[in-house]
Every structure is written in structure tokens, then in C-alpha cells.
Amino acid sequence: MQTNSDEALIGRIANGDRLAMQVLFARHHVRVYRFVLRLVRNEAKAEDLISEVFLDVWRQAGKFEGRAAASTWMLSIARFKALSALRKRTEEELDEESASAIEDHADNPEVSLAKKDKANVLRQCLSRLSAEHREVVDLVYYHEKSVEEVAGIVGIPEATVKTRMFYARKKLSELLKEHGIDRGWP
Amino acid sequence: MNAAKESEPSDIELLLPWHAAGTLSQRDKQRVETALANDAELARRYALVREEFGQTIHLNETLGAPSARALDALFAKIDAEPSRAPAASIKLGARVREFFASLSPRTLAWSASAAALAIVLQAGLIAGVLYKEQAAPSPGTYQTASMPLAAKVEGAFALIRFRPQANAADISNFLESNKLTIADGPSPGGLYRVRISPNKVSSTDLAGIVKNLQDNNVVGFIAPTQ
Numbered sequence: 001m002q003t004n005s006d007e008a009l010i011g012r013i014a015n016g017d018r019l020a021m022q023v024l025f026a027r028h029h030v031r032v033y034r035f036v037l038r039l040v041r042n043e044a045k046a047e048d049l050i051s052e053v054f055l056d057v058w059r060q061a062g063k064f065e066g067r068a069a070a071s072t073w074m075l076s077i078a079r080f081k082a083l084s085a086l087r088k089r090t091e092e093e094l095d096e097e098s099a100s101a102i103e104d105h106a107d108n109p110e111v112s113l114a115k116k117d118k119a120n121v122l123r124q125c126l127s128r129l130s131a132e133h134r135e136v137v138d139l140v141y142y143h144e145k146s147v148e149e150v151a152g153i154v155g156i157p158e159a160t161v162k163t164r165m166f167y168a169r170k171k172l173s174e175l176l177k178e179h180g181i182d183r184g185w186p
Numbered sequence: 187m188n189a190a191k192e193s194e195p196s197d198i199e200l201l202l203p204w205h206a207a208g209t210l211s212q213r214d215k216q217r218v219e220t221a222l223a224n225d226a227e228l229a230r231r232y233a234l235v236r237e238e239f240g241q242t243i244h245l246n247e248t249l250g251a252p253s254a255r256a257l258d259a260l261f262a263k264i265d266a267e268p269s270r271a272p273a274a275s276i277k278l279g280a281r282v283r284e285f286f287a288s289l290s291p292r293t294l295a296w297s298a299s300a301a302a303l304a305i306v307l308q309a310g311l312i313a314g315v316l317y318k319e320q321a322a323p324s325p326g327t328y329q330t331a332s333m334p335l336a337a338k339v340e341g342a343f344a345l346i347r348f349r350p351q352a353n354a355a356d357i358s359n360f361l362e363s364n365k366l367t368i369a370d371g372p373s374p375g376g377l378y379r380v381r382i383s384p385n386k387v388s389s390t391d392l393a394g395i396v397k398n399l400q401d402n403n404v405v406g407f408i409a410p411t412q
Contacts, residue, residue, distance in 0.1 A: 033252045047252045051259040123245045141242035146209040162200040183234055
């Protein structure tokens with residue numbers, strides 16, 4: 001094992017090494033933040049949550065067995081924290097989020113389409129996927145997680161991971177079609 | 187096999203996103219590549235996957251990064267955690283070792299030389315102050331040819347360690363303005379015994395004088411002594 005590998009750092013963190021904690025944080029906090037932000041859709045909340053995620057890393061480092069990659073382990077913790085935070089949200093907050101989502105839906109895609117900016121519309125449609133679909137798309141494409149790793153993070157069978165990804169992509173095509181972009185699939 | 191003719195996605199089609207991300211096993215990668223080479227519709231759908239892949243990365247990369255507040259909050263929480271094994275003294279030792287290990291041999295050599303030089307210089311400068319005092323004794327006082335023995339000097343005393351940054355002028359000014367004389371030192375810990383008053387003073391008064399001297403910026407440590 002390399003002395004500066006994630007696994008080695010977690011071993012040092014288990015012994016209370018704060019410098020190792022700082023290195024691991026520097027290495028992973030941006031990706032963890034983005035993963036959480038895509039789920040909770042609130043920057044301040046996402047910032048609060050990543051310190052919670054890494055505090056759990058600090059506390060549980062001694063229990064990390066290295067069966068999964070460290071980044072996969074951290075994303076599992078992040079997902080748990082994000083979903084717990086979402087469950088705590090008040091009805092009022094959810095209403096505000098829905099209102100802003102409706103507003104976005106009414107304006108942006110048409111404007112962008114007028115500019116024939118297909119890539120921009122595609123990104124907006126990616127943002128409009130359900131949390132469940134956004135999560136799997138991000139894990140596969142951005143966090144480069146294998147089928148097995150996604151199954152471990154989300155806590156579902158591997159076959160379900162594959163079909164969930166397929167239906168997320170299918171939904172994406174439907175959203176694009178609503179905005180005038182027909183990809184000829186499905 | 188033609189993907190377009192199938193109502194349900196084939197196993198190969200389900201794997202396309204992972205093929206684009208490069209996270210398939212060698213075996214599955216080979217299966218997908220073979221299928222893509224033989225199925226034009228599957229290849230067209232793969233082009234859509236690659237498009238989604240690129241835009242998902244683009245979208246995530248534009249999300250920005252958290253502020254330094256997140257790191258501060260994390261370490262504030264860690265500081266509030268109960269300490270864990272190994273013991274704090276061992277951790278401190280390990281941290282000190284880690285700090286010195288992180289310095290290059292050249293930096294380390296320079297730091298050690300600079301620290302040693304500072305101590306020698308300060309000891310020399312204070313010896314100079316002491317010599318000057320002895321060279322010009324107060325009228326009416328008796329001096330032996332040898333250095334005065336601390337135990338024989340009457341009065342009220344304090345132990346003092348000067349800050350490493352303090353220079354000779356600062357120390358000299360401090361001693362003169364407070365009418366202090368160095369009676370003994372330095373000890374191995376860099377402590378000097380200074381005479382605060384030629385007469386005995388009560389312990390309460392001595393504590394008050396020491397407390398006032400403590401505020402001077404040349405003083406690193408000071409405490410009443412016999």
C-alpha cells in the first residue's frame with residue numbers, strides 16, 4: 001500500500017492523525033460536496049453536510065476495512081447524510097423548491113433551444129431528473145463508479161442499478177423531446 | 187443482434203454507460219466492443235450515451251466548490267471530540283517528528299543553526315549586560331574578585347526567561363527601567379535569577395511586582411523566587 005493512498009490515510013486517521021484527515025479532505029471534499037449538492041440542491045446545506053460526512057470518516061476510520069474504495073465509502077456516508085437531511089426538510093422548504101423548479105422549467109429550455117444550444121438544454125434536463133435518477137447518473141458518469149460500487153453506495157442489487165440507469169436515460173430523452181430535441185431513442 | 191428491434195434493453199445496451207465511463211471489467215468491455223462493431227443502431231445509441239456522459243461531467247464541474255468554512259467546521263467538530271488512543275503525548279511526539287520529517291535536510295539544518303545561534307547570542311548579550319553592571323559597581327558596595335554568589339546577594343528575586351526574539355538593547359532597557367540586576371544564570375533552561383529589590387519585600391508585594399513585569403514584551407516567563 002502506498003503511504004499516501006486513501007487507505008493509508010484512513011489508517012492514520014484511525015490513530016488520530018489530523019494531518020492525514022486534512023489530506024483526505026483536500027483530496028475528496030469537492031467531489032463529495034458536488035454529490036451532496038446535487039441531492040440537496042442547497043449550497044449552504046451541502047457545505048454543512050460535508051463537514052458531517054468527514055466527521056463520520058474521522059469517527060469510523062478504525063472500522064474501514066478497505067473492501068470498497070475509500071471514495072465509494074465516503075459517497076455512501078454522504079448519501080446517507082444527504083437523504084437524512086432531505087427527510088428533515090419542512091414542507092415550506094419543499095414548496096419553495098418546487099416553485100423555483102417550475103419557474104426554471106417555464107423559461108430556460110425554450111430560451112436555450114432558441115439559441116440552438118443543445119448541450120445546454122441537455123444539462124438542464126439532467127438537472128430535472130428525479131433525485132433517484134440524478135444520483136445514479138452522477139455516480140456512473142461523474143464519480144466513475146462501477147455497477148458493483150453503485151449497488152454498494154445506493155444499497156440496491158446490481159441488476160437494479162443497470163435498469164435504473166437505463167430508465168434515467170430514457171427519462172432524459174423524454175425531457176429532451178418535451179423541449180423539441182428528439183434523439184430518436186427510445 | 188439488432189438493438190433497435192428489441193422491446194427490452196439487452197444486457198449489452200444496459201452496460202453502455204459504464205463502457206463510456208471506462209469502468210467495465212475487461213470481459214464486459216470486450217463484449218460491448220464486439221457488439222458495437224456489429225450493430226449500427228447500438229453504436230448510434232452509444233453516441234447518445236457519450237453525449238450524456240460529457241454533459242454530466244460539465245454540469246458537475248460547474249457546481250463550484252465549498253468554502254473554507256467546511257474545513258473549519260470539520261476541525262472544530264474534531265476538536266470537540268473526545269480524545270482517542272494513542273495518548274495525546276504520543277500524538278504530540280508523532281506530530282513533532284512529522285513536522286521535522288516534513289522539512290528538507292537543508293531547511294532543518296538552517297533552522298537548527300539559527301535557533302542555536304539565537305540562544306548563544308542572547309546568552310552572550312545578557313552576559314555583556316551582567317559584565318557591564320559588575321564593571322561599574324554602585325558606590326559603597328563591596329565586590330570580590332570572583333563572580334558574586336547568588337546566595338550571598340540580599341534582596342527580593344525572581345526567575346525570568348527572556349523571549350528568544352528579545353535583543354540586547356530591549357533586555358538592557360528592561361533591566362534598567364525596572365532597576366533589575368541579574369544575580370545568577372542562565373540555568374540549562376535559559377532562566378536567570380534577577381534581583382528585583384535590594385531589600386526584602388513581602389510575598390504579596392513581590393507577586394504584584396512580578397505581575398507587572400510579566401506584561402513586558404521581552405519577558406517569556408517570570409515567577410517569584412527566593
